[in-house]
Amino acid sequence: MSPLHGLRVLELAAIGPVPYAAMLLADLGAEVVRIDRADGEQPFAAWHRGIDRGRRRVALDLKQPDALARLLSLVEDSDVLLEGFRPGVAERLGFGPRACHERNPGLVYGRMTGWGQDGPLAHAPGHDINFLALSGALDAIGPEGGDPVVPLNLVGDFAGGALPLAVGVLAAVLEQRTTGIGRVIDAAIVDGTASLLTMLAAMEGAGLWSRGRGRNLLDGGAPFYTVYTCADGRHVAVGALEERFYRQFVRGLGLDPEQLPDRDDPAQWPALRRQFALRFATADRDSWAGRFDGTEACVTPVLSLAEAAEHPHHRARGTYRDEAGLRLPAAAPRFLDDPSRAAAAAQHVP
Secondary structure, eight states: OOTTTTOEEEEEOOSTHHHHHHHHHHHTTOEEEEEEETTOOOTTTTTTTTTTTTEEEEEEOTTSHHHHHHHHHHHHTOSEEEEOOOTTHHHHHTOSHHHHHHHOTTOEEEEEESSOSSSTTTTSOOOHHHHHHHHTTGGGSSOTTSOOOOOTTIIIIIIIIIHHHHHHHHHHHHHHHHHSOOOEEEEEHHHHHHHHTHHHHHHHHTTOSOSSTTOSTTTTOSTTEEEEEOTTSOEEEEEOOSHHHHHHHHHHHTOOGGGSOOTTOGGGHHHHHHHHHHHHTTSOHHHHHHHHTTSSSOEEEOOOHHHHHHSHHHHHHTOEEEETTEEEEOOSSOOTTOHHHHHHHHHTOO
């Protein structure tokens, strides 16, 4: 039986973090009912073909009294509601937290916004890139001397938005099981993204992080924790942070560590990077991947999405699966006593 078997979730149609959070709950066994627009318009349907899995769907025009009554009747039999409207919209439509809790005091009401339910920007529009920019995350990502680099919408929408929403829902459900009382969760992408920066903020406060991009241990500034271009124009990722991994990395490059600039001196990093870059430029990506395979040098090829799905490690674990004509990532995390997951992984072994 799945961990969330019996948990009933209502998902009000939205984009990005709300459907992804609902997918996570559905993957863990929750019964998710998606409330779609009655006009059938789904402007982001192609984007959501993967993350919309695991739902039953009901179309309602929530501006109509009979549709609102139907929604509130569904609330009575649900444990969780997820919505991603701007602050105040759900209240104006008649299904805000107060109206829902009058029907079901134990309902966990999850609210997902970019800026939060209050504050000067609460009602302002925005997207992932804007929330990253104002949280401080975007300024820290990118090469030295270059512009900030947009990390897809992984950091904001999904890591900073959907994951805190899902964790908040699960925490509130645990409390609900004891008290019978629900909670209202204010999940904001800008808050969650700021939370992701906790370690970096502490490092900066301790003088261990430069304010410039691409100059630090974990932002690509260190020549032993970065990406290199190979002879075929493809790339390898190097994560040789620890000394013993670094020595294997240098050995795999065919270099003598005693003849190299001091890796512990950031002033020497540009010179060290140049030597590594010259070596990687002498062979193609897969040659380097083969050379480092089986070592502890922490060197891996940078794979495309299509390549990643076919990698032997992912095939052995069933990390990707075929669904509705798409190759999609499977549910995560996994539970080691789940026989269905073990069977799925076995089907992908070459």
